[in-house]
Amino acid sequence: MSAQDIWVAPSLLAADPLNFETESKSVEDAGADLHHVDVMDGHFVPNLTFGIPFVKALKKVSGIPLDVHIMISNPDEMAMEYVKAGADYLLFHVEAATHAHRLTQVIAEAGAKPGLAINPGTSLSLLEPLLPFVKMINVMSVNPGFGGQKFIRESLSRISWLRNEIEKRSLDMRIQVDGGVNKETVGSVVEAGADVLVAGTAVYGASDRKAAIELLKNQNS
Ligand SMILES: O=C(CO)[C@H](O)[C@H](O)COP(=O)(O)O
Ligand SMILES: [Co+2]
Numbered sequence: 001m002s003a004q005d006i007w008v009a010p011s012l013l014a015a016d017p018l019n020f021e022t023e024s025k026s027v028e029d030a031g032a033d034l035h036h037v038d039v040m041d042g043h044f045v046p047n048l049t050f051g052i053p054f055v056k057a058l059k060k061v062s063g064i065p066l067d068v069h070i071m072i073s074n075p076d077e078m079a080m081e082y083v084k085a086g087a088d089y090l091l092f093h094v095e096a097a098t099h100a101h102r103l104t105q106v107i108a109e110a111g112a113k114p115g116l117a118i119n120p121g122t123s124l125s126l127l128e129p130l131l132p133f134v135k136m137i138n139v140m141s142v143n144p145g146f147g148g149q150k151f152i153r154e155s156l157s158r159i160s161w162l163r164n165e166i167e168k169r170s171l172d173m174r175i176q177v178d179g180g181v182n183k184e185t186v187g188s189v190v191e192a193g194a195d196v197l198v199a200g201t202a203v204y205g206a207s208d209r210k211a212a213i214e215l216l217k218n219q220n221s
Contacts, residue, residue, distance in 0.1 A: 003217040006190065007033035009067050009176065010213075011200030012058075013049060013147040020054075021061050027203060030210040031217075034067040034089070036178075036198045038147075039082070041072040044096055045145035052085045059086025067136075067196075069117055069178065071144045072096065079103055083110040091115035091138045091176075094126045104133040117178070119144060120152050124161055135173050136196065137162055141189075142179030147200040151180030156192045163193025186219050 010032050015023035024035055037055060042048035055068060065088035072078060075092035076099055082090055090112045097103050100116070107114035115136035118127060120143060127137065139162065141155035155177065162175050176196035177189050186197060197216050206212035 005195055006217050007174070007196045008203070008213045008216050009034040009036040009196055009198045010203040010209075011036040011038055011147060011178075011198055012204075013038045014200030014204035016204075020058070023204065024058065024062060027209055027213070028063050030203075031213045032064060032203070034065050034196070035062060036200075037066055037068045037087075038200075039068060039070045039072060040145065044073040044093065045071045047145045052081050055082055055085040055087060065089065067091070067176075067198075069138060069198075071117075076103055079107055080110060083107055083112040087112050089113045089115050089136050091117045091136060093117045093119070093144075094130070095119055095122055100130055101133060104130060108133075115176075117144075118158075120155060120158075124158060127162070128165075131165060131169065131171055131173070136176055137173065138176045138178050138198070139194070140179055141177050141181070141185075144179075149180055151182075151185045153188075156188055159189065159192035159194050166193075181216070183215055183219070186216050190219065 010027040040047045040049040067089045068087035069091045075097050094116050104114040113135040117138035141151050142149035174196045175194045177194040178198040181197050181199045182202040203212050
């Protein structure tokens with residue numbers, strides 16, 4: 001896959017929390033394709049991060065689309081609020097939704113691109129009936145809740161399975177991989193078929209963010 005086809009989505013979870021505006025601008029200038037916003041509710045995952053006001057505020061200053069990953073227990077109730085706040089892609093967890101298919105429709109009708117996230121321990125079979133209705137799948141390569149964790153290598157066969165389904169069924173969607181993506185893991189992730197690289201520590205933690213994004217995009221070219 002060429003570098004142009006690969007999107008890098010730096011996760012604001014790893015940014016300096018006292019300077020989100022300048023931090024987000026710095027990755028835009030460095031070539032980021034999307035801002036990855038990790039919404040955590042302290043219930044579905046054992047951590048608490050951003051909410052609706054944050055997404056709304058970020059939308060006002062952002063020059064690139066918002067990729068909002070909601071790790072919350074009640075996506076059926078709250079997803080619309082994140083669309084209204086400005087999410088361009090809205091990804092909810094397949095483990096958390098009661099009516100996942102309905103939710104994909106609600107998100108699309110409201111004008112955002114629906115997506116699903118799936119934890120490392122969840123069967124991929126849950127995705128099968130939903131694939132035609134989403135524009136992005138987030139294959140979690142760590143257990144959700146924290147940045148800076150170690151990449152789970154078993155995620156690679158999950159990405160490959162998904163890439164194969166997309167090709168077999170001629171689906172129009174992207175595969176994002178989320179957790180522990182860095183210069184050591186990115187080669188195998190892209191080879192397995194991911195085309196959206198979420199990277200928190202590897203981008204925000206780098207002294208040269210432009211070089212870090214270029215490395216992620218180009219490693220396989
Ligand atoms: O969804 C997430 C955690 O639940 C984050 O997006 C993910 O962990 C990215 O951080 P890093 O690149 O530092 O692993
Ligand atoms: Co995430």
